[in-house]
Amino acid sequence: MEKVLASRTRKLTVVLEDIFQSQNASAVIRTCECFGIQDVHIIESRSKYGTNLKVLKGSHHWVNIIKHKFKKNEGPKAAFDKLKELGYKILVTSVSPGSQSIYDINPDELGKIALVMGNELHGASTVAQENADALVHIPMVGFTESFNVSVSAAICISTWVNKIRASETEWSLNEEEKDDIRMKWVRSMVKRVEVLERNFNKS
Numbered sequence: 001m002e003k004v005l006a007s008r009t010r011k012l013t014v015v016l017e018d019i020f021q022s023q024n025a026s027a028v029i030r031t032c033e034c035f036g037i038q039d040v041h042i043i044e045s046r047s048k049y050g051t052n053l054k055v056l057k058g059s060h061h062w063v064n065i066i067k068h069k070f071k072k073n074e075g076p077k078a079a080f081d082k083l084k085e086l087g088y089k090i091l092v093t094s095v096s097p098g099s100q101s102i103y104d105i106n107p108d109e110l111g112k113i114a115l116v117m118g119n120e121l122h123g124a125s126t127v128a129q130e131n132a133d134a135l136v137h138i139p140m141v142g143f144t145e146s147f148n149v150s151v152s153a154a155i156c157i158s159t160w161v162n163k164i165r166a167s168e169t170e171w172s173l174n175e176e177e178k179d180d181i182r183m184k185w186v187r188s189m190v191k192r193v194e195v196l197e198r199n200f201n202k203s
Contacts (some may be wrong), residue, residue: 001182001185001186004036004062005173005178005181005182006172007036007172008036008037008038008172008173008178008181009036009037009038009161009164009165009171009172009173010037010038010039010112010173010177011107011111011112011113011164011169011171012037012112012113012114012115012157012160012161012164013037013038013039013040013041013083013088013112013113013114013115014028014032014037014039014040014041014114014115014117014153014157015040015041015042015043015079015083015114015115015116015117016028016040016041016042016043016049016117017043017045017076017116017117017118017119017124017125017128018043018044018045018046018047018118018119018125019047019049019117019119019120019149020047020048020050020119020120021120022050022051022052022055023052023055023150024120024148024149024150025042025049025050025051025052026051026052026053026055026056026060027055027150027153027154028040028117028149028150028153028154029051029056029059029060029063029065030055030056030057030059031150031153031154031157032059032063032153032157033059033060033062033063034059035157035158035161036161037063037157037161038063038064038173038177038181039063039064039066040063040064040065040066041066041067041068041079041083041114042065042066042067042068043068043076043079044067044068044069045070045075045076045125046119047119049067061185061188062185064181068082075127076125076127076128077127077131080127080128080131081131083114084131086112087111087112088112088113088114089110089111089112089113089114089133089134090114090116090128090131090132090133090134091105091110091113091114091115091116091132091133091134091135091136092116092118092124092128092129092132092134092135092136093115093116093117093118093123093124093135093136093137093138093152093156094118094123094124094129094132094135094136094137095123095137095145095146096129096135098135099134099135099136099137100134100135100136100137101136101137101138101139102136102137102138102155102156102159102160103139103159105134105136105160105163106163107160107163107164107167107169108167108168108169110133111169113160115153115156115157115160116128116132117149117152117153118149120148120149123146136156138152138155138156
């Protein structure tokens, strides 16, 4: 557990916007956990987030899945505003002209990065692109315009995690963050933990 915690980061977070195929969302979460990304943000405007336990392989127990719920007359912009308040630069995957190659992104210049993966059919929303600090793409040399969303996420995450860990900036969690996550993990591993805690507090 301590070895895994030492490799966890919030320098990069992933935002899933209206992903409607449960196997895709689950594959991205599994990839995030494998690469040490602690937080995954879920935006549900048009499509409801679903999971596929066979694909997840338990990975959802070890990451924080943060769902953004919108108030009446409030849209997904609120989610991007919240991410910016947390200090993230918003990078949206897009094949639009003018988008930057993911390989040209310098983590030292951007600081904390929130990578937005858009809907399987339509890509990132107009709102996401309007709130982006940069649009990014994966260079390809074939006839097909794009990868599957889970494959795109894996390539981007692998690229940036390696860059972040090789950079001069601090990327690991602080001790307070580690304490919070450690407690969450320990509680998830103990059966009937609420009963045990209640009995302990009575003693």
